[in-house]
Amino acid sequence: MFMSPPGAPSPVHSLLKSRGIPVTSGLLAAASLLMTASPVSAQLSAPERIEHFSETVTLERRRPELQLNIYKRADADERIWNVELAGGPARTSAICRTTLPEEVGQNFYTFQIQTRKLTEHGYALLLEARADHQSGPLDPPVYQIAMWIDRANSSTGWSCGVVGRGEFTRLDGGASLGFREVAPDTSATTTALVRADGTRGTKFCGLQKEEDRGFEIFDPGQGRFVAGDRIDLQLQEAIVLQASLPEQAFHAPLTTNIFSWALASSDVRGAPIGGLPARPISLGDTDLQTAWIEGSGDGGEGEYVSATVTTAVPIRGLRIFPGHGRSAEHYESYARPTELLVGLSDGLRFRVTLPDVSQSALFEAGGLSVTFPEPVYTSCLSAMILASEPGAMARAPEAERRRLGNSVAISELSLTSTVDAPTEDETARLIVEEVVREPQAPRRDQLSRMTSRIPAATVSAVDTVLRSDDATARDRAVPMLATLPAEDAVPTLMAHLSRVRTDAADYRSTQRAIASHGGRAADPLLDLLDELNPTERKYVDAVRLIGRLGTPSQLERLISAFGQGPDRLRNERVRAVANGGVVMLPLLVAAAETAPDSPRTEDALSAIGLIARRDMSDEPGQLDDVDALWHLVQTSQVRRHRLRAIEALGSFLHPQGVKHLGGLLSDDPDPLIRAAAAGALTLYPGEDARQALERALNDASPDVRIAAVGAIGSRDDAEPATPSVIDYVERERWHTGLHRGLDILAASAHPDALPYLERLLVEHPNGERVPVALRALRHHRRPVSRAAIDQTLAIPGLRASVLRQLVSMLGMHDDPDVDAELLTIARGTHPTVAATFTEDPSLAGELRRQALNAMGTRRTPAARANILAFVADDDAPEDLRIAALQALAFFADPALVEELQALATTLPRPLRPQLRDTLTQIQGRVAIDDARDDIEEFRDALDEREERRGSDEESTR
Structure with missing residues (x-):
């Protein structure tokens, strides 16, 4: 980079220095000869090609012309366009090949070729695919390819190499290629192929807008782009x-x-x-x-x-x-x-x-x-x-x-x-003062990170602030202790926590700073509990912190205080101990047995149940002393203790659990105990457990029935209970139980399940159970028969929730005539929809949108054509055309992208945001499908390689 003396009117400094544009090196010439020694010639037997663009390129009057072609092979399912520069006889021998993305084949893309002579025998060719903004979508990318062509002693007369690519948009920018006049020295200018890219420009700090002209220049000698940054630095004002x-x-x-x-x-x-x-x-x-x-x-x-x-x-x-x-x-x-x-x-x-x-x-x-x-x-x-x-x-x-x-x-x-000072104490004091004055948290964090070399001095400086009466200053300073060594910071934090008020601005930040030190802060917190009042909020918050930070051995110290203090403290202590996980179970069972019917037992059982819900929701766990839980169920005089022990028996299976819980389910006079026993039988395997739950469907208490049907629905062997569930659904009037029962029937493969639900739909179409049943069937992707749907749709005065479910359910059928029926609903010509126009126009519009969505979920060619025609229909309401665009987002079809882009300029402006969203979703689905195909091909290749390896090993034995 050259520096002009001060006072020059326009000093120019170039990283190219005086090297200029180098001539072609022997290395590139040798590579060119290798490339042209065996050109890839087009054969008579070559497959047929789909030509998209072709243009003759003349570089020198006395040397052979070249032909640039953009094409696809007709026999290949390619998602790219091949770009080929060919010469030789009939211009059929390829000397350069590369590709362009498939989208440049759309009708709004045009191509332009530029050539420039850069050395005595070498030329740069720039191919550009640019979209017509009048007929194309908003801000499509521009694609560029740069080739370096040099003379060669071959049949084509030329050698070639692809040296660069560009892709940019007007809004987002990107890498771009072009020809520019550059000044490699102060005496002359010359033409160069340059690449501009905001991510590769000059990195000199403080450049003004007019000074930064960052770009790279193609060096023919090296065959690549090199730094060509030009910086006009105004030095007069320095x-x-x-x-x-x-x-x-x-x-x-x-x-x-x-x-x-x-x-x-x-x-x-x-x-x-x-x-x-x-x-x-x-x-x-x-x-x-x-x-x-x-x-x-x-x-x-x-x-x-x-x-x-x-x-x-x-x-x-x-x-x-x-x-x-x-x-x-x-x-x-x-x-x-x-x-x-x-x-x-x-x-x-x-x-x-x-x-x-x-x-x-x-x-x-x-x-x-x-x-x-x-x-x-x-x-x-x-x-x-x-x-x-x-x-x-x-x-x-x-x-x-x-x-x-x-x-x-x-x-x-x-x-x-x-903030740099000669001593540690002075430096720490200056940094802390800056932190206290700084209102922005990110900058305070930056300042805090400067103190890693002076931790002890920083802790001392922060402690001075924490002992002041300025709550705002304390709130800004205390987070600094979060990143300092625990041996220095934690004692200071504990001392501040003991004296800070819970309503002070720095109370929460003190807790966060303590939490950042993890388990190293748990023992000091446990010691601090001896100094705090159990009735105050600070004590509860300290217990919560211990639960987050403590190890099992540290949490064990909290068990000795089970049953003590107000309810809020007891609940927080239970949660803290439960955070220790399954390793705490033996200690908790022992604590539950120590003082039966006492608050201590209740807290221990609560912690056991919390661990069970967190860690054994799907599979039961192991508990060595599981007999102790059943003993508490039998002997405790406190209902809550029995309920919690029964709940724990549902997660830690007792060898005689089905017998014990089944007895409670049938004989205990307390309905809450029976309901808890029903829930506890959920994870117990075997027919005896399921039959006990089926018998409980006839219990006099709705709580027990609801718990029993919920337990059946959560079991893997729910299908044999289908007849009992049907009888239960016929009798039950409580909505919670009905929802659970109908969901079991909707998922059941039992031969009685689906016919019962169809009969329910046809015989009681406006009943309370029908919408619930239809929602459950849709959730499990199990439609009722076409006959049942058509028969129900013909019933006048059908409730709106049932109509919506039936229209959506039509989309689940594979019958070829479903698309036509959904189209009549979408157009509003279906008798049921036509009738709703006079009664409830908003419902009619909703049904039409529902039909379009159902067509989209089918993903059939007929549905695709129907929806696309709906989008293009200028007479259709805008809200329905938007719904149609949303329905097209279900398709993973590259051809659909082209068709929608062709419609882009004709669609009304309110539809264009949804068009962009739909295009994005379709392209995302296509990308996922491509990735899935690539993964499958990779797996197949691995399998083939393993098979070949096995065959080779077998053959060598």
Whole structure:
């Protein structure tokens, strides 16, 4: 990058330096010869092709013409278009091949070809597929392909390679290709193939809009795009600063996370110019023995490094060690910067002059100091080399050593902030003061992360704030203790928790800070309980924290307090102990047996039940002392204890559980005990358990019947109970029981289940049970017969909920004439729908939308055609056309995407948002299907490979 002297009217600086556009290298020529030595010729037996675009390309008058074709093979199911550049006799020998996505075949895409001569014998060809915005959808992508064509001694006369691709939209941007006039030096301009991409542009911090012209230039010599960033830097307004030796030698910084070096424009040990930039972490590692060495090898003018910087605190200056600090010999050997340009995110710039100080003084001080006129906030910082002094190796006879002698080395370039101080205590105090003043939580978090090197001093500074009367200051400072070592932070947090009021602003933040230390805070919390009042909220909150953080051995200490305190505390203690999981069960059973009929037993049983509900909802668990639960059921005089013990027996199966629970279910006088026994039998296998539940369907208590039918529905062997459930549904009048019973019948494969529900529909179409039954059938994807649906639809005065369910259920049938019937409903010509227009027009519209949705769920060709015709019908109401578009989203059909896009410009504007949503959903379904196919193909390939391996092993035996 060239620097113009200050005062120049328009200084231009280019990373291309004076290299210009290189000529074709021997490597690319050799590759070209290899490519053209055996061209891929079109054969007479080649499959038939579907041509989409074709154009003749003439590069030179006396050399063969080329033909660019875009086509598909007629015998292949391809979702791409093949792009081929061919030459030779009849222009049929392909010298370049690539592809374009399938969507460029749509009728609103047009193609354009541009060619430019870039070297004496080489040409760049740019193919562009661009959409017509008048007839196409909103902001479609532009696709580009760049090819490099060079002369070759072959039948085609040319060699070719695809060197780049572009894809961008007007709204979202992206990578784009084009031809531009560039100035590789100050004397002339030349045409180049360039690639512009916002993600690959210049990374110099603080560029103004008019200065950033980031792009890459195609280098024919390397056969690839290289950095071609052009930066017009206005240096006239840069503030001139003078670096100097500090008054005291630099010490290792006490703060962290102030900045992070992100990239360097070049690096002698990293990627070459034009490759990926290096990350010069050695500049901020406080180690003078490591250095960033720029890779230009000619004085480093224009090379730069960039860092990301925290915006939590202002930066007041820099520490710079110019040169290599490993030793005096290294310092003399490498080039050293004498002037730097420092850029900040707001466009502020400084020209920093580095004085010529003695080597011993520089090493003794650890570098030079630069202080800004005033502290500045910035999100990034870049330092560019403006001038340098070559090192001793620049005079060496070896070319490589001369290059290193002209490579600029910088051992340290670190930022100093306003919170940096000579001592730990002072630095911590400054950071905490910044935290207390900062109203934004993200910036407070940034400040907190700076304290990792001074934890003890930071805890002390925070503790000073926590002892103050300023609740807002405490609320901002206490989260800092969450990220500091537990041995320092937890005692301070416990002391603050013991004295802070529960209604104070910092009470919740104190709890969160404690929780961040996990199990290391559980024992101090348990000790703190001895100091707190069990009737206060703080005690309950401490127990809750222990439940979140404690290990089983720590939670065991809470069991001894079971049964004590107010109900809120007891419930929180139960939940806390239950958080320990199944390992707590033996301790809880022992606690339940210790004092039967006491509050302690109730708490222990509650914890057992909570663990069972969390961990054994689907499969029963094991409990060594399960007899103790049955003993409590038999002997306890407290109903709640018995209920909780019975509930636990449902999760921890007793060997005699069916006998014991069945006896309770049939003989116990308490209906709540019988209902609990019915629920407990859910997971017990076997016919005896199911028959006990079937008998309970005749219980006099509705609670027992509802519990019994729910238990049957949750069992794997519910089907044999179908006749009993049918009898129950006929008698039951409680809605909860009816819902559960009808759901069992809707899922049952028993031969009596579906006929009963059909009879219920036909004989009592407006009954209370019919809508519930239809919903259950739809949920289980089991429609009633067409005859039952048609017969019911013909009944006048049918309730709306039944009509809606029947129309949706039509879509579940496979009969070929269903699509036609649904179409009559959608059009409003079906007799039932026509009749509803006069009675309830809104219901008629809802039924029509329901019919369109049902057609979509069928995914048949006839349904697709009917719905698409509905979308295109300008006379149809807009709400129904929107419903039709929603129904089309059920299809995974790439051809449907093209058809909908063809309709895009003719649809009214209110329909277009739904059109975009539908297209997105269809494309998502297509992508999922493609991925599924790819996975299946991969599995098949793996299976075939395993079979071949097995065959090979068998053959070698």
